[in-house]
Amino acid sequence: MSGRPLRVVQVGAGAMGVAWLRTLAAAEDVELVGVADLDVARAEAAVRTACGSGGGSGGGSGGGSVVIAGSLGELLAATEPDAVVNVTVPAAHSTVNIEALFAGLPVLCEKPAAPTLAEALVQAAAAEATGRLLMISQSRRYFAALTAFRERIAELGTPGLLTTGFFRAPHFGGFRDEMPQPLLVDMAIHAFDAARHLLGQEPVSVVCESWNPSWSWYQGDASATATFLFSGGTRYVFTGSWCAEGRDTSWNGEWRAVGGGGTATWDGERCVTSSAGGRAEDVAPAAHEQIAGALAEFVSAVRTGAEPDGAIKGNLRSLAMVEAAVRSAGTGERVGIGALLERAYEEALALPVRDEVRERLKSWGAAATVL
Numbered sequence: 001m002s003g004r005p006l007r008v009v010q011v012g013a014g015a016m017g018v019a020w021l022r023t024l025a026a027a028e029d030v031e032l033v034g035v036a037d038l039d040v041a042r043a044e045a046a047v048r049t050a051c052g053s054g055g056g057s058g059g060g061s062g063g064g065s066v067v068i069a070g071s072l073g074e075l076l077a078a079t080e081p082d083a084v085v086n087v088t089v090p091a092a093h094s095t096v097n098i099e100a101l102f103a104g105l106p107v108l109c110e111k112p113a114a115p116t117l118a119e120a121l122v123q124a125a126a127a128e129a130t131g132r133l134l135m136i137s138q139s140r141r142y143f144a145a146l147t148a149f150r151e152r153i154a155e156l157g158t159p160g161l162l163t164t165g166f167f168r169a170p171h172f173g174g175f176r177d178e179m180p181q182p183l184l185v186d187m188a189i190h191a192f193d194a195a196r197h198l199l200g201q202e203p204v205s206v207v208c209e210s211w212n213p214s215w216s217w218y219q220g221d222a223s224a225t226a227t228f229l230f231s232g233g234t235r236y237v238f239t240g241s242w243c244a245e246g247r248d249t250s251w252n253g254e255w256r257a258v259g260g261g262g263t264a265t266w267d268g269e270r271c272v273t274s275s276a277g278g279r280a281e282d283v284a285p286a287a288h289e290q291i292a293g294a295l296a297e298f299v300s301a302v303r304t305g306a307e308p309d310g311a312i313k314g315n316l317r318s319l320a321m322v323e324a325a326v327r328s329a330g331t332g333e334r335v336g337i338g339a340l341l342e343r344a345y346e347e348a349l350a351l352p353v354r355d356e357v358r359e360r361l362k363s364w365g366a367a368a369t370v371l
C-alpha cells in the first residue's frame with residue numbers, strides 16, 4: 001500500500017457513520033472503497049449524504065465506486081481493503097473487530113471498545129493473536145486546546161484535584177435511550193480517557209453515584225458524579241448530566257485543575273487559562289481534530305507500524321474507569337480498578353472465543369500482564 005491511498009471500508013452508517021464518511025472522503029491519503037450496514041438502504045443514503053452520490057466515494061484521492069453491502073463479510077468478498085473503520089453500535093464492535101482482525105486487517109473502532117471490559121480484553125487478545133492493530137478512536141483526545149491545557153497543568157505540579165462538569169440535553173433516540181447507564185457508558189468515557197491523558201497517571205479506584213432525574217427522557221441514569229483516585233494521588237471528579245436543559249457546557253465539558261502552583265482551566269472549546277503567570281490563551285484548532293485526528297494517527301500507525309496512543313491495550317483502563325464507576329453506582333462501594341480488571345480477565349476466559357484467542361488470553365496469566 002505504500003505510495004497509494006489506504007483502501008478503507010466502513011461498517012456502520014448511522015448518525016456517527018455519516019460523520020466518519022465525510023471525514024474519510026476528505027482525507028488525502030484514504031480511499032473509501034466500501035460501506036456496510038445491516039440496513040443497506042441506510043448505508044446507501046449515508047454515502048449519498050456524505051459523499052454526494054451512491055456510487056462514487058469522492059475521496060480525497062479520487063477513488064472509484066463505493067461498494068454498498070449488508071455486512072463486513074460481503075465487503076471483504078467484494079473489495080480488497082487495507083483497513084476497516086467500525087462505527088457500529090457498541091454491542092456489535094467485538095464481532096466486527098474480530099472478524100476484520102482475523103481477515104488480516106487493521107481496525108479503527110469507535111469508542112467504547114465493547115459494552116464490557118471482558119469483551120475488550122478478548123479483542124486485545126485477538127489483536128495480539130493476529131498481529132494486527134486495533135485502535136479505539138477516543139476522538140476527544142484530539143484537540144489543540146486539550147494539549148495546551150495539559151501543558152498548563154504540568155506547570156502546576158501534580159494536581160490535587162482535576163474536575164469535569166458536563167451538562168447537556170441531547171434527544172438522540174436509539175440505543176442510548178434504552179441503556180441502563182447512558183451517560184457513564186456512552187459519554188463519560190471521553191472525559192475519563194482525557195483525564196488519564198491530562199494527568200499522565202492511571203486510575204486506582206472510584207466511588208460513584210448515578211441517578212435519573214424525574215424529568216429525564218432516558219430509561220437509564222442520565223446523571224452521575226464519580227470521584228476517582230489516581231496513581232499520583234490526584235482526585236478526579238466528574239459530574240455530569242445528559243438531561244440538563246439550558247446553559248450547555250462544551251461537548252468536552254468544562255475542566256479545572258488545582259495544584260500547588262495554582263489553577264488551570266479549560267472551557268472545553270478554545271479558552272485555556274492558568275493562574276500561574278496569569279495566562280489566558282485562545283487556542284486555534286489543529287489541522288486534524290476529533291475523528292480526523294484519530295484517523296490521521298491510525299493511518300500513520302498502519303503505514304509506520306508505530307503503536308498509537310489509542311491501541312486497544314492502552315484504552316483498557318479508560319473502559320475500566322467506566323465499568324468501575326457503573327459498578328460503584330450499583331453497589332454504593334469504592335471499586336478498585338486493578339481488581340476489576342482481573343475479574344474481567346476471568347470473565348473473558350469464560351467467553352466463547354476462537355481457540356487462538358483463548359490461548360493468547362491464557363498466556364497472559366493476568367490482566368495486569370497486558371497493561
Ligand SMILES: NC(=O)c1ccc[n+]([C@@H]2O[C@H](COP(=O)([O-])OP(=O)(O)OC[C@H]3O[C@@H](n4cnc5c(N)ncnc54)[C@H](O)[C@@H]3O)[C@@H](O)[C@H]2O)c1
Pocket residue numbers: 011012013014015016017036037038039042070071072087088089090092096110111112137138139140174175186
Ligand atoms: N466520538 C464521538 O464523539 C461519538 C459520537 C457519537 C457516537 N459515537 C459512537 O459511534 C458508534 C455509533 O454510534 P451512532 O450514533 O452512529 O449509532 P447509530 O445507532 O446511529 O448507528 C449505528 C449503525 O450500526 C449499524 N450496525 C449495527 N450492527 C451492525 C453490524 N454488525 N454490521 C453492520 N452494521 C451494523 C446499525 O444498523 C446502525 O445503522 C457508537 O459506538 C457510539 O458510541 C461516537
